[in-house]
Amino acid sequence: MKILVVGGGGREHAIIKKLKENPQAETIYALPGNGGIARDAVCVNIGATDIDGIVEFAVENAVDYAVVAPDDPLVLGCVDALEEKGIPCFGPRANAAIIEGSKVFSKNLMKKYGIPTAAYETFDDLNAALAYADTLEPPIVVKADGLALGKGVIIAQTRQETREALTDMMRGGKFGKSGERVVIEEFLTGPEVSVLSFTDGETVIPMVSSMDHKRAGDNDTGLNTGGMGTVAPNPYYTPEIAAQCMEQIFLPTIRAMKAEGRTFRGCLYFGLMLTPKGPRVIEYNCRFGDPETQVVLPLLKTDLLTVMQAVTAGRLKEIDVEFSPRHAACVIMASKGYPTAYEKGYEITIPEAVLPQVYVAGAKAQNGRLVTSGGRVLGVTAVADTLRGAIDSAYAAVNTIHFDNAFYRGDIGARALKAGERE
Ligand code: AMP
Numbered sequence: 517m518k519i520l521v522v523g524g525g526g527r528e529h530a531i532i533k534k535l536k537e538n539p540q541a542e543t544i545y546a547l548p549g550n551g552g553i554a555r556d557a558v559c560v561n562i563g564a565t566d567i568d569g570i571v572e573f574a575v576e577n578a579v580d581y582a583v584v585a586p587d588d589p590l591v592l593g594c595v596d597a598l599e600e601k602g603i604p605c606f607g608p609r610a611n612a613a614i615i616e617g618s619k620v621f622s623k624n625l626m627k628k629y630g631i632p633t634a635a636y637e638t639f640d641d642l643n644a645a646l647a648y649a650d651t652l653e654p655p656i657v658v659k660a661d662g663l664a665l666g667k668g669v670i671i672a673q674t675r676q677e678t679r680e681a682l683t684d685m686m687r688g689g690k691f692g693k694s695g696e697r698v699v700i701e702e703f704l705t706g707p708e709v710s711v712l713s714f715t716d717g718e719t720v721i722p723m724v725s726s727m728d729h730k731r732a733g734d735n736d737t738g739l740n741t742g743g744m745g746t747v748a749p750n751p752y753y754t755p756e757i758a759a760q761c762m763e764q765i766f767l768p769t770i771r772a773m774k775a776e777g778r779t780f781r782g783c784l785y786f787g788l789m790l791t792p793k794g795p796r797v798i799e800y801n802c803r804f805g806d807p808e809t810q811v812v813l814p815l816l817k818t819d820l821l822t823v824m825q826a827v828t829a830g831r832l833k834e835i836d837v838e839f840s841p842r843h844a845a846c847v848i849m850a851s852k853g854y855p856t857a858y859e860k861g862y863e864i865t866i867p868e869a870v871l872p873q874v875y876v877a878g879a880k881a882q883n884g885r886l887v888t889s890g891g892r893v894l895g896v897t898a899v900a901d902t903l904r905g906a907i908d909s910a911y912a913a914v915n916t917i918h919f920d921n922a923f924y925r926g927d928i929g930a931r932a933l934k935a936g937e938r939e
């Protein structure tokens with residue numbers, strides 16, 4: 517079988533390594549992939565948002581199955597375009613990917629179907645937004661409607677900051693078209709949980725839960741990033757909370773999307789906050805999380821290709837999806853300065869023995885060497901019987917890897933460990 521994976525980060529590397537466990541996966545193409553993925557797949561220099569280029573490549577190379585991993589091509593209709601050529605895909609069509617593509621859409625969906633989320637109002641007029649914000653007590657949460665590389669959420673601590681955020685987004689064009697409409701919402705508190713799920717639009721199978729670490733610095737200080745590390749499972753996500761989420765959030769969301777004529781097939785990611793009043797949806801993503809995938813897939817016992825194909829065929833209820841009861845931790849090694857300015861081009865050395873644990877995100881091949889080319893460079897994952905064991909083993913592997921200007925958080929999993937000990 518020839519499989520094509522659209523994307524080129526750590527998440528795609530984790531998907532590709534897992535797909536390779538199935539001997540049927542003879543050839544895997546990564547579009548565009550990266551210098552590290554090149555060890556595990558045939559990388560082709562076609563960008564993840566070049567939909568015409570992707571479709572042309574898939575047809576010319578008689579690809580049997582495609583996995584579209586990142587948000588942009590999904591929102592742009594990459595799955596629709598591939599399916600038109602008869603290529604079965606894993607991933608939602610554009611009309612369902614809107615659940616991530618527009619926060620106004622997802623908030624209105626939740627309101628209409630009674631799915632618990634933060635109270636909110638949406639605005640496309642700056643003056644109306646400013647007037648409304650003046651009636652609220654800070655902190656005030658301001659979100660750009662569209663995709664904004666994970667940076668479209670501002671938690672304003674004062675009214676003045678709120679006014680600035682709204683003006684930047686709605687008049688200053690800070691996020692381009694994505695910021696022309698905004699959501700202003702209630703500030704919630706509580707531990708966050710990421711739950712990725714497989715769904716074919718009828719059945720929803722949650723994967724093992726995980727915890728992301730979004731801030732750049734230890735103890736959750738510094739700027740927001742794409743994610744500096746993850747652990748799975750998330751100790752705050754008890755079986756009772758899982759049952760409540762299934763009842764109040766997961767199933768209602770799948771049914772709501774179907775009722776709207778937007779059947780969702782693929783990986784639906786629920787970003788949840790466990791508030792004192794119960795679980796609330798903070799965000800939906802129409803795809804696997806990054807770096808959640810780097811801890812969730814290593815714990816998947818069932819063959820990934822089989823599960824994906826069942827999703828595509830609408831046969832998910834016919835299969836069992838099993839996860840290991842063990843623990844996983846992933847530490848992101850980034851370039852100093854990320855998420856703002858950082859230097860690139862430093863050689864990366866990874867001992868052969870830890871390569872199976874490494875998911876490459878921002879690196880390219882240059883004269884036969886691997887060099888840094890992005891902010892998040894590598895994700896290093898370890899699996900063990902205990903969370904402590906997984907964390908220690910991930911850091912032990914990190915310590916064997918070298919590149920200049922490397923930086924990583926030293927406390928990935930620390931909060932989860934404390935929470936786990938309290939139970
Ligand atoms: P998002 O891009 O929607 O995931 O938001 C980024 C981060 O902002 C989330 O992971 C939360 O930590 C935080 N956040 C988003 N919405 C809220 C809210 N209503 N209350 C408190 N924190 C929030």
Ligand code: GLY
Nearest residue numbers: 728743805806807
């Ligand atoms: N780690 C958060 C995300 O993938 O959106």
